[in-house]
Amino acid sequence: MSTDPAYRMAGPAGGESTLRIVWIYPDLLSTYGDRGNMLILERRARLRGMPVECIEVRSDQRLPISADIYLLGGGEDGPQALGAQRLIADGGLRRAAEQGSVVFAVCAGYQLLGGSFFAKGTKCAGLDLLDLHSDRGPSRAVGELAGAIDPRLGLPPLSGFENHGGRTHLGPGVSALARVSTGIGNDGNTEGAWRGKLLGTYSHGPALARNPALADLLLRWAIGVQQLPPLDDTWSDRLRAERSAALAAARQ
């Protein structure tokens, strides 16, 4: 699926109407089915008749700066710190974000969009694209994660699974993605963060599998439209209902 991104950049194959999705550093940041977010966005765009190009950029390659959506996945401490160093040195993601590209980051990828995070007991510099900082929590947060999403985004509740040792503190420059009803998220109260077209969450791995409306929000941001033709979401609706019922049963 991946080819030399420099070639893809130069080639005319894409053209203006092709939606370009970049998965950043799958060699470092891919732990829990993170590929799923790329596959889901690709699928939902194609079902609406949009041509899509998916580009996997390894950590020893330059990041193209003119893609529409950038995806960051989860990873262990070592790869997370290495990924942050290489992304800062590359500079491409900052330029892309400044030009209005969409960035969707989960777990370790979410942390490294902030000012700083902790990996292997050391404070590491992040990309500083979102006004937030992460440190270590008293315990590892492992389990279902759910909560009502910021009403300004107009989405149904978040449903996901988290597995992280960090806690994230939001500054005034970002808004929380959701208010936690199950799980820990940032700190037990809020979960994730967003600003403009940048959005991060602790709902890890293929977060969009359980949140197709969030996938469509990213697509709408990327294309610049208010509405997309609806899709048959029978199976993800059933999955969301089943998860929600399981959480309700666990609370009793």
Next chain:
Amino acid sequence: MPLRAKVASSVSRTAAALSRAAGRGDGSVIGGWIGLKIDPDLLAHLASGRAIALVSGTNGKTTTTRLTAAAVGVLGRVATNSFGANMPTGHTSALAKAGSTPYAVLEVDEHYLAQVLEATEPRVVALLNLSRDQLDRAKEVAMMAQLWRAALVRHPSIRVIANADDPMVVWAATPPATRSPQVAPAPVIWFSAGQRWHDDSWVCPECGSPIERMADQWWCTGCWLRRPEPQWVVEDDGVVDPAGDWHKVVLQLPGRVNLGNAATALAVAAEFGVRPTDAVSRLGGVASVAGRYAQVAKDGRTVRLLLAKNPASWLEAFDMAEEAPTLLSINARDPDGLDTSWLFDVDFAPLRGRQVLITGDRAYDLAVRLDVNGVPFQHVRTFTEAITSVPPGRLEVIANYTAFQDIRAELDRVN
């Protein structure tokens, strides 16, 4: 054996027998647990005087242990934990139950390798592979490789037999260079079993540089780590030994991955002095392993059960399964791991063109995955419904751990 250990061993056997009689599993965990309560050193006492091989890794360890025990059986009686109870309680129970045997081949959960090395002082340890598996509770891959490596450094005299195709295993099996090693470690014996899954070894565990691959070869672009030359290699439908002789291997177990497991078994048995020519026929005698690969006739369908617990083993299961209607069953109970994210690490495209049915507690997670993957499927509520939904003939069943146990129980009830 000290008196305390004798008593503990006897009580352990009795408890296991009682547990079996009460219909509560095979009793290998409860028996070992009680024995270790009475004598914490029971495993060490039971191990002493036996020539022992340990088999560990993320995938294939139950099957490889079974094949290895069969191969070593050429020499005499072999104690083994054949029910997949692969933690110290299971080892204790297996050795107590077997009584005095000259040999033991034990499957070891990868998290417990250091502890079991310490207790059993094995002659050989076989390291199969390391990949992502139940990450909501298991240690991540690099961490596990680090733990293995540290444990092996403390036991330099143990013969290590390791998979040359897995960079994480090669790194774990290779001791760090030291200026004045007190004991020169025994050289590692490498085998090549092939490896379909690469997504946990793109980054060098030694230096963090990218790992490149070309055909069978792999190498780190930043340091010394690279694929060692293997002495035992799968070639066509056989195994080449270190002398260069090719041995035809006829297995009842499907898939190329089991040829790799056979090569490992031959390599381990050779350390005990078993010639491959004497061992190969015994490998062919193994028909199923703790219910895995078992074929059961039901209502005119031949049902074959394949266990797949994590992304790497799903890839192998697709290779084993024939072009036939296929039932996939997914649970996410404690033994499976509670997180189903890994479904997106598996490419289900090889199933396109087959009749695919899905079931299990977490069938909807699988449904969303297959939908994104462009694999048409049908959701069924029960195993019985699956049987009646496919034409007479073969039905392949691929399931993760507790889903597999559920289906086995259902088949046992009716057969």
